[in-house]
Amino acid sequence: xxxxxxLFSMVFGGLSDLGLGLYDFGIIYDIFGPLISALNLFGLVFxxxxxxxxxNFPSTKDxxxxxxxxxxxxxxxxxxxxxxxxxxKRFVNCRFSMTFWMLAGLxxxxxxxxxxxxxxxxxxxxxxxxxxxxxKFF
Numbered sequence: 557x558x559x560x561x562x563l564f565s566m567v568f569g570g571l572s573d574l575g576l577g578l579y580d581f582g583i584i585y586d587i588f589g590p591l592i593s594a595l596n597l598f599g600l601v602f603x604x605x606x607x608x609x610x611x612n613f614p615s616t617k618d619x620x621x622x623x624x625x626x627x628x629x630x631x632x633x634x635x636x637x638x639x640x641x642x643x644x645k646r647f648v649n650c651r652f653s654m655t656f657w658m659l660a661g662l663x664x665x666x667x668x669x670x671x672x673x674x675x676x677x678x679x680x681x682x683x684x685x686x687x688x689x690x691x692k693f694f
Contacts, residue, residue, distance in 0.1 A: 557694050558691070558694045561658070564659070565659065568581075568659050580667075581663060581666045582663050582666045582667030582670060583663065584656075584659060584660045584663035584664065585663055585666075588660075603632075604629070606634070606637050606644065607628060607632070609633075609637065610628075610632060610633025610637060611633050614633070615634060615636060616634065618634065618635035618636060619634040650693060654693055654694075658686065658691075661682065661683030661686045665679045665683040
């Protein structure tokens, strides 16, 4: 929940140059292209894994196939897929995607400040409002 949000924000900031200095707080901006590419490739492979899992080892009775590989790959073969008891949809959407979204906005704002030497208040307002908007989901 909210503990996850606070903890990951503190760890990301604390390990960056705002804290221990292990990396630049704008690292998400710096590696955004390769990061998005890697996440997309992982997503495609993970969806293939979930497709096979849903057909052969479903977590619940809410599963099945339409008979079309493309439709099943796109829509999924399970309504609530679980791996080791973890709800995959909730984990990916809430824990991973939303945390990345929150931290990316702050990281981009920081990088903009470092590159231009001035704070872009529109970018800051956008990052903070997105952060606060997403906190309510935790």
